[in-house]
Amino acid sequence: MFRLREPWRFTVAVPVAVPVWSVDPRTGKQREQVTVEATADHVDKAVRAAADAVPALAHRPARAALLRTAADLLTAERDRVVATADAETALGPARLGGELARTAYQLRAFADVVDEGAFLDVIIDHAHPSPATAPPANAARTPPAPDALPAPRPDLRRYKVPLGVVAVYAASNFPLAFSVPGGDTASALAAGCPVVVKAHPGHPATSELCAAILRRAAAETGLPEDTVGVLHGFQAGVDLIEHPLVSAAGFTGSIPGGRALYDAAAARPRPIPFHGELGSLNPVLVTAAAAAERAEAIGGGLAASFTLGVGQFCTKPGLVLIPAGSDGDRLVTALTRAAAEAPPGVLLDDRMRRHFLAGVRDRARLPDVTVPVEPGADGEAAVRPGFLTVPALRLTQDGPHELLTQECFGPVTVIARYDNDAEADAVLARLPGNLTATVHLSTAEAAGEQGTAAELIAGLTRLAGRVLVNGWPTGVAVAPAQHHGGPYPATTSQSTSVGGTAVERWLRPVAYQDTPPALLPPELRDGNPLGLPRRVDGQRYP
Amino acid sequence: MFRLREPWRFTVAVPVAVPVWSVDPRTGKQREQVTVEATADHVDKAVRAAADAVPALAHRPARAALLRTAADLLTAERDRVVATADAETALGPARLGGELARTAYQLRAFADVVDEGAFLDVIIDHAHPSPATAPPANAARTPPAPDALPAPRPDLRRYKVPLGVVAVYAASNFPLAFSVPGGDTASALAAGCPVVVKAHPGHPATSELCAAILRRAAAETGLPEDTVGVLHGFQAGVDLIEHPLVSAAGFTGSIPGGRALYDAAAARPRPIPFHGELGSLNPVLVTAAAAAERAEAIGGGLAASFTLGVGQFCTKPGLVLIPAGSDGDRLVTALTRAAAEAPPGVLLDDRMRRHFLAGVRDRARLPDVTVPVEPGADGEAAVRPGFLTVPALRLTQDGPHELLTQECFGPVTVIARYDNDAEADAVLARLPGNLTATVHLSTAEAAGEQGTAAELIAGLTRLAGRVLVNGWPTGVAVAPAQHHGGPYPATTSQSTSVGGTAVERWLRPVAYQDTPPALLPPELRDGNPLGLPRRVDGQRYP
Structure with a gap:
């Protein structure tokens, strides 16, 4: 049977640059074209460039310096950032000025977290050559039965290392504190993870401005500018969560959007953690x-x-x-x-x-x-x-x-x-x-x-x-004891997106067994050369 | 148009009891019928009974006592347990005796974890009435710019609470240490989570025997027997991961089996954490x-x-x-x-x-x-x-x-x-x-x-x-610094299934804001009445 070749189905894939507009919600009018939506190729380039920044970010003092420099630059650019955000979100200069101060404080608080190093969760167990001569270091209150002692134990030293590139999905309602320079970005950088932000379409100009500030902070700290990248467009967000070099994601937004991305993260050949804050009735x-x-x-x-x-x-x-x-x-x-x-x-x-x-x-x-x-x-x-x-x-x-x-x-x-x-x-x-x-x-x-x-x-x-x-839930203090998360659908994981423990989302533990001192990371060496809080043979120091 | 009523499609749902056999791998012969496979109704009853045990398990001293009693009873029943496991797995009495000692040691080690209470991760930040009079408790090394100080801060106190009922999928190759009385069960009980174990079909008699020992330990400690349940059958495992009252799962097994359960856990209306150890080339x-x-x-x-x-x-x-x-x-x-x-x-x-x-x-x-x-x-x-x-x-x-x-x-x-x-x-x-x-x-x-x-x-x-x-990976010491996990497909999460930090898998943080002393959990009260390791206003104690 004869069959038409349907030549009209052959299309040439010319990428059409989709403009990204900044819109004034007070008038509904387009203010300016900020950029264009990221193509699959843009997403790939941004993620690869971020991945190349991983080795430089391994240096913890550089991370702390980056976070503090970012806070300084953001504060220095206050007027411009607040004016841009207000023009796009109508949140008002007073509220946005407060949000900028909060965002800068948050960046500095994570620098303190980096300096202290407790998040590395260092645990050291020296070897037990023989259970008869050395009881378990984490001494039991009732001594174990002799036959329940473990086999001779090797030297084990454990801490946490960064996961890799983190995708951040910015929120509509906090163009600073939960967007490009916000808590997800700050905590990921603190952990040593480069960040690629999917900007929220509600404030693209603010997102570009903040990304430029963060990239300048990286350059001034001697880190690659691509430690922070920013992308625009719905499809870019989908491409980002599916990119093989993305290792984790943070999200603040709606239940349908967050669940779709959570599902995509779980369906990857290599699933990745997805820390989404989706919705709450409070x-x-x-x-x-x-x-x-x-x-x-x-x-x-x-x-x-x-x-x-x-x-x-x-x-x-x-x-x-x-x-x-x-x-x-x-x-x-x-x-x-x-x-x-x-x-x-x-x-x-x-x-x-x-x-x-x-x-x-x-x-x-x-x-x-x-x-x-x-x-x-x-x-x-x-x-x-x-x-x-x-x-x-x-x-x-x-x-x-x-x-x-x-x-x-x-x-x-x-x-x-x-x-x-x-x-x-x-x-x-x-x-x-x-x-x-x-x-x-x-x-x-x-x-x-x-x-x-x-x-x-x-x-x-x-x-x-x-x-x-006897209070009201609308204030979320940036503090070590804060927990901003909750049972699903409040969040898709057990973690927080505000407060010092937010850094824990972007790390994984690694243990070194019988590794010679010269080859150990300094965090794990005897004598505690970096002065870190550690647990050694069951005792916590300090 | 006339339509046949298809009466042959109406079937009466008579549940057929599917026998569960213990098989001797040395001969390939059936040893005995242990029980029958769990129906959907059995699964539902086991999970609901476990959920009813949650309030009793909130008492931490009872959890520690349960774990130590379980270790004692397991050790007392050593000969019977080892003989049963050997008959089903052919692993030999020497290896199984060692595995039993390891399992008892592990139960006691988690009792020590419960007693110490560091896993509760207590963080207390007292209120700052005004940023002008009180600097941030977690003092920055470079003082923040005055305008970057946070708003007055409420009293915040955070610790971790149990997730709820945990489903444990037992391994083939460790009928004790990674099965009914193994690390997933021990760490979940330490966290305060009742456990329902999906037994491995390779050692059903050992699973029943160990479950009976754990249930007796619960009863002797004054806890509900249903703090630990056990189920048999492939479909029971699927029903278990989908049960609304199951809040997390641990798994040790193959990549295809683990991935299928991971996918099911992620696809639930309320997704739950799935800590699977799937496979490794080492x-x-x-x-x-x-x-x-x-x-x-x-x-x-x-x-x-x-x-x-x-x-x-x-x-x-x-x-x-x-x-x-x-x-x-x-x-x-x-x-x-x-x-x-x-x-x-x-x-x-x-x-x-x-x-x-x-x-x-x-x-x-x-x-x-x-x-x-x-x-x-x-x-x-x-x-x-x-x-x-x-x-x-x-x-x-x-x-x-x-x-x-x-x-x-x-x-x-x-x-x-x-x-x-x-x-x-x-x-x-x-x-x-x-x-x-x-x-x-x-x-x-x-x-x-x-x-x-x-x-x-x-x-x-x-x-x-x-x-x-300069060592070999086949020994996995039970120790605080151990990490038994790794990038996918080694594990589906960033957690470990061996060592003290395995308890962290079954907890979620909760923060209390401006909560009066009389209503605070004692773990979070001023004066540290329970003598816990805590972080207070940025300082770690002890």
Whole structure:
């Protein structure tokens, strides 16, 4: 049978340069063409160039210097960076100035982590020639039975080494602190891993500017500029996660986007760790006693928290359990007053604005939902904050009200009024994993003198990575004890993306057995020439 | 249109009890029916019962007592356990007695880990009311610029909590140390996680016996018996990884089996960490200078290592790079003599025997491969050890010889003769990740006085999780500094399955913000009431 050759199917692969535009969310107008989207070839070149920087980054003092120089340069360029970010995100100079200071502080904090070297997790066990003469170094409190002693043991020395090139997927809502110069980048560089950032399309000019600053910091520190690379475009993000030389990834963004990349990372011939922060409802429980004690203060605090940054925080309180009855009514009255006075704001881009308005509309029309302060459009570009209420009982069963337990990005929160503790518990028991969970307690409850606050704390611990008492989750302090992560879908791993322990994501241990002193890394030599915190024969030093 | 109702498609689901047999590999005969395969309902019941044990296991002293009691009971039942395991695995009473002692030692070592509590990774940052009055606790070496100080910081206290029920997939080749009472189980219990073990079909009677011992230890410690459960059957393993209440998994086995379970763990609605140890070639490089110095000793040592336990170790040296020329010839001569004298042995089961014989046959018929000592069948049940040689050049390019860089379970190894260092490097550069990588150096090289040994060590570090000098990889000491893991496919994560840090796999951090003292876990209270190692305001104690 005759068959057409279909010549029109033959296409010549001429790469078309897709422009990347910076857009002003206040007007919806294109500001400038920043660059073009990265092709597969661009991605490959960026990753290979980053991989070539691995040996230079092995020098820890150079990493610390890079991080501090980056902080200095970022601070020196403050006005330009803040103006550029504000033009692309409408977050405002005050907020962005604070975010820049936080980002610089974070870079310096990771330099301190590098200097201290505790993250290397050095463990040294000297050889036991014979179990009869040398008991196990990590001495048991009950001595082991003689026949349970191990075989003679070799000399073993273990520390952690960098994984290799890290892919960072930047966030929309923090153009600095969770983007090109943010925590994923800073912690990966601290670990000794070069970084290739997939820029967020919401702030390409800021991303290019920050990448230039980081690359200049590398050059000034004597490191390759390609220690940090930046790419634009959706397909570039997919190509990046699949690149054979990429060894790990960090991500901050939505559940669908994060899950797709997580799945791609797991499906690789060589799977790689994917540390994604995807989404969180951040439930808050106000006890009856707390409402009786401080209804007005809690209502006002809640309004300030859920409207902060136009509600565009991953830690925005999205579901608040408030008791039914007069104390709860007082709280809602205070909330209503404060929310109605909260100013309108511009969301990060038009797509988010449409999602927000649609999300509010779909929730507001559910049965039994009321809208004391209606969130909605304000003029051509801005939105007004507001909140919904629903009887908590509606959230204790399967059905359309489950929508109210899903994150809605933007300045809106859901108040669920509960009749008794069992009802509140039933709502909490149905929630997926969260970044944070908060409880507001009365003075007597907080002192452990009344009620079941300890059980409540234990329950919230199952639900989230950070548990707060009498506070609001929207601030995420950069501190050694911080944990910004939580059960899925809050994060796809057990790690944090904020705080000193974020460095642990980009390392793997290696043990050296019977390796002669001259060939050991200095971190593992006897006498501790680098002055590191170490565990030697079961004892921790210092 | 008329449509047939197809009544023959309606089947009544009568569960058929599939028997689980214990088989003697020395005869291939069934010894006894141990139990039946677990149905989906059995799996669900076992996981739910284990989940109910979570609150009781939160008590750390009970966990330590459980682990020590389990070690005591296992030791008390030594004769019965060893006889049962020997009848199912043919590993011999001497080896199994040693494995039992190792397993008991490991249980006690994890009890020590629980007592010490360093794995809780406690970090406490007291509040900074104002950045002007309080500098960051983790003081920077260069003081940060004043405008880079963080916002006032809340009180943050972080430690690690258990993940929940852990699924353990037991190994064929270590019926004790990597099976029901093995390292995955011991470390999960140490972390506070109940365990459901998918028993290996090669030793069901040993698995049942050990599970009974662990359950008795739980009961004697006042913990629920269902702190440890055991299941049999292939489908039970699949059902287990997909169970919503399973929170993490440990696995020791083959690349195809481990990858299938890894993929299933990643594809769950809520993905869970999967710590799999899958396969490893464990390359060994003998330098020209080392061959010149100790050809005979190295040849003899290699024969002892690759034939140990009938070659059924995940750390068996499977590829050995030996220089061409007379020194290398002497080494091969010594190896030939020792390998020819090595006794035949019985593999774990008939399937492994067939795989081994087929694997040897496929490798031996590749071009340029010689067989100085032929590995093969010895009578009805046993196999003889042996080895192959090939010019290393054959392994530096794509083609059928890539088969020689894949693990072949059983007493066989591949000797690749190299003409120069670049050729050896080219072979190593093509290898996937490994558990171990070994180099044999001359005295001068080991002292760093000659050659490029430091570069070699750095290269092997990229390749494996444990690097050995002048030793053999087949012993894996249970020690704090041990790392038994490596780049994929050696393991599917960055963790170890042997040594104290194995406990870290089953934990997640939680931070408490501004939580009143009365409601804090005692681990996080001021004054350190439990005497734990902690990091407080940037300082490590003790």
